[in-house]
Amino acid sequence: MLRPVxxxxxxxxxxxxxxxxxxxxxxxxxxxxxxxxxxxxxxxQLCARFGISRTPLREALKVMAAEGxxxxxxxxxxxxxxxxxxxIGPIFELKGALEGLIGALAALRADDAAMTALExxxxxxxxxxxxxxxxxxxxxxxxxxxxxxxASGNAxxxxxxxxxxxxxxxxxxxxNEFDERLATSYQEHEHIMIALRARARLDLAExxxxxxxxxxxxxxxxxxxxxxxxxxxxxxxxx
Amino acid sequence: MLRPVxxxxxxxxxxxxxxxxxxxxxxxxxxxxxxxxxxxxxxxQLCARFGISRTPLREALKVMAAEGxxxxxxxxxxxxxxxxxxxIGPIFELKGALEGLIGALAALRADDAAMTALExxxxxxxxxxxxxxxxxxxxxxxxxxxxxxxASGNAxxxxxxxxxxxxxxxxxxxxNEFDERLATSYQEHEHIMIALRARARLDLAExxxxxxxxxxxxxxxxxxxxxxxxxxxxxxxxx
DNA sequence: CTTCCCTGTTTTGCATTCATTTTGATGTAA
DNA sequence: TTACATCAAAATGAATGCAAAACAGGGAAG
Numbered sequence: 094m095l096r097p098v099x100x101x102x103x104x105x106x107x108x109x110x111x112x113x114x115x116x117x118x119x120x121x122x123x124x125x126x127x128x129x130x131x132x133x134x135x136x137x138q139l140c141a142r143f144g145i146s147r148t149p150l151r152e153a154l155k156v157m158a159a160e161g162x163x164x165x166x167x168x169x170x171x172x173x174x175x176x177x178x179x180x181i182g183p184i185f186e187l188k189g190a191l192e193g194l195i196g197a198l199a200a201l202r203a204d205d206a207a208m209t210a211l212e213x214x215x216x217x218x219x220x221x222x223x224x225x226x227x228x229x230x231x232x233x234x235x236x237x238x239x240x241x242x243x244a245s246g247n248a249x250x251x252x253x254x255x256x257x258x259x260x261x262x263x264x265x266x267x268x269n270e271f272d273e274r275l276a277t278s279y280q281e282h283e284h285i286m287i288a289l290r291a292r293a294r295l296d297l298a299e300x301x302x303x304x305x306x307x308x309x310x311x312x313x314x315x316x317x318x319x320x321x322x323x324x325x326x327x328x329x330x331x332x
Numbered sequence: 333m334l335r336p337v338x339x340x341x342x343x344x345x346x347x348x349x350x351x352x353x354x355x356x357x358x359x360x361x362x363x364x365x366x367x368x369x370x371x372x373x374x375x376x377q378l379c380a381r382f383g384i385s386r387t388p389l390r391e392a393l394k395v396m397a398a399e400g401x402x403x404x405x406x407x408x409x410x411x412x413x414x415x416x417x418x419x420i421g422p423i424f425e426l427k428g429a430l431e432g433l434i435g436a437l438a439a440l441r442a443d444d445a446a447m448t449a450l451e452x453x454x455x456x457x458x459x460x461x462x463x464x465x466x467x468x469x470x471x472x473x474x475x476x477x478x479x480x481x482x483a484s485g486n487a488x489x490x491x492x493x494x495x496x497x498x499x500x501x502x503x504x505x506x507x508n509e510f511d512e513r514l515a516t517s518y519q520e521h522e523h524i525m526i527a528l529r530a531r532a533r534l535d536l537a538e539x540x541x542x543x544x545x546x547x548x549x550x551x552x553x554x555x556x557x558x559x560x561x562x563x564x565x566x567x568x569x570x571x
Numbered sequence: 572c573t574t575c576c577c578t579g580t581t582t583t584g585c586a587t588t589c590a591t592t593t594t595g596a597t598g599t600a601a
Numbered sequence: 602t603t604a605c606a607t608c609a610a611a612a613t614g615a616a617t618g619c620a621a622a623a624c625a626g627g628g629a630a631g
Contacts, residue, residue, distance in 0.1 A: 136612075183489065190429045194425070407584075
């Protein structure tokens with residue numbers, strides 16, 4: 094079974110306190126989209142669900158707010174940070190810079206263990222594509238890129254990279270919407286693996302940046318199509 | 333008077349709650365180095381100082397822990413995250429990637445207001461250099477680069493960039509330790525400004541990355557010298 | 572003299588309580 | 602009917618209380 098995303102930063106001892114446990118669970122809940130974006134987060138309900146009091150939950154909410162996943166409105170409760178299409182561009186723009194660095198470093202530093210894990214994930218991606226299993230593909234893709242980021246040997250880089258991946262994860266319903274992009278994406282991954290195996294750092298950096306750019310553009314395009322299809326009842330006079 | 337660093341993310345309404353106020357104040361205290369790195373953070377003492385109860389302070393500590401400025405040891409209190417020389421390399425490595433993107437974008441997107449502010453800061457940097465005012469120079473330098481990051485037009489980039497600047501800020505006692513680097517740094521800034529005025533995006537990106545690399549190397553070198561000078565009483569048998 | 576263990580104190584983690592603000596309903600007047 | 606004012610109910614923000622864990626000191630055993 095596929096592991097949920099967003100669990101990479103949990104170290105065993107960090108779960109020693111209730112607070113950290115709640116942060117992890119809350120993050121998963123938000124990333125899995127259980128609460129719709131923009132929706133108010135029911136403090137009392139979550140307390141009952143986790144079987145805890147409001148104190149640790151509120152602490153977790155503050156942390157999630159610092160991460161940007163939730164938005165705190167003073168005296169008016171917390172809401173899941175609304176989906177903002179205009180935020181996608183800057184995210185991918187920034188992620189591109191990180192992809193470049195990841196490629197340059199991973200080509201030099203990826204050790205045997207990392208290479209093995211990456212090959213395995215790449216293989217699994219191919220199988221998911223063959224099955225047309227979009228859900229599995231998306232999650233494996235997340236894990237693959239996270240592994241690559243870790244293979245860069247720069248933990249801070251990997252951490253920042255995952256933060257961006259998590260932001261994008263919330264918009265995933267709008268990516269790989271069409272099988273076409275799924276297949277294209279896998280072809281890009283093939284080239285990424287070729288560059289990685291060859292330890293071609295400049296090529297790997299470029300491949301990753303290009304892959305990032307195309308993914309971002311596909312996502313933005315999909316959103317534009319969505320916005321085009323259902324602007325029902327809203328300002329059609331200018332159309 | 334020079335404004336303390338780390339206040340860029342404070343928006344007026346964010347101070348509406350006690351929690352946000354405490355986060356800001358605590359961040360300043362930590363960034364200004366009032367508590368030595370590695371030192372335990374006295375919860376009760378800070379409560380008394382801020383005139384608040386433990387709840388909002390602990391919430392703030394959790395947020396600072398998520399940012400990495402403090403380290404929470406379960407049941408054993410919070411400590412200022414210790415200075416770790418080995419962390420400097422990865423920080424500058426990552427910041428380099430951001431500098432490149434900032435240069436490429438700022439060259440294209442910096443508007444008149446941003447250009448004016450940058451010119452002013454650059455001028456003030458020259459004056460600080462002439463006065464050999466290292467404290468002013470360091471702070472102006474922080475502000476200059478933050479302005480440039482904002483001139484990129486990518487708020488997420490600017491935010492991530494500042495997070496890195498804050499991390500580095502804690503190590504500032506080991507940078508520009510010698511007037512030599514101060515003057516060299518300013519010369520690099522001269523070239524940065526030339527590229528910026530010319531809107532030479534590739535050059536600006538390269539200048540910034542080079543500036544970042546040299547600053548990082550100078551900092552690491554200074555740390556090596558410090559470690560060389562005062563290993564008093566500790567394992568001198570190998571020397 | 573060192574080491575271990577025991578106990579009292581302090582500190583931490585979380586639950587609970589209290590005060591303030593918001594929200595929503597109801598009633599009244601224009 | 603609509604708009605506004607008033608007030609009760611609910612939710613939020615922060616303080617306090619309490620149990621458990623860590624810490625510090627002293628004394629006994631080796």
